[in-house]
Amino acid sequence: MKNIKRILTLFFVIFLMLVVFRGRLYNSLISYHTVGERGVYLIQDSLLKNLIDQEIKVTFKINQVVDFTNEFVAKQLTFSSTQNTINPNIFLKLKRHIV
Secondary structure, three states: OHHHHHHHHHHHHHOOOOHOOHHHHHHHHHHOOOOOOOOOOOOOOOHHHHHHHHHHHOOOOOHHHHHHHHHHHHHHOOOOOOOOOHHHHHHHHHHHHHO
């Protein structure tokens, strides 16, 4: 009976230590390395420039800018499960050849 109590107490203490120190344990086991960064691309496509110019309104409130971009993206883009480039200029050229 004493052995069962000791084993249960040991499991409880280990479990409690894992719960209390889970953040530190996670950070010591998992590390992140930067693979790369996205660049800033200038819009070279005249059709895309025209679409943005037609939709854009001069405003400096961040909520309105976020709402505008969400609406614009929802109108223009569709989901694709294939791997694509992050450069929108190259993507537009590739999309035109496919479609």
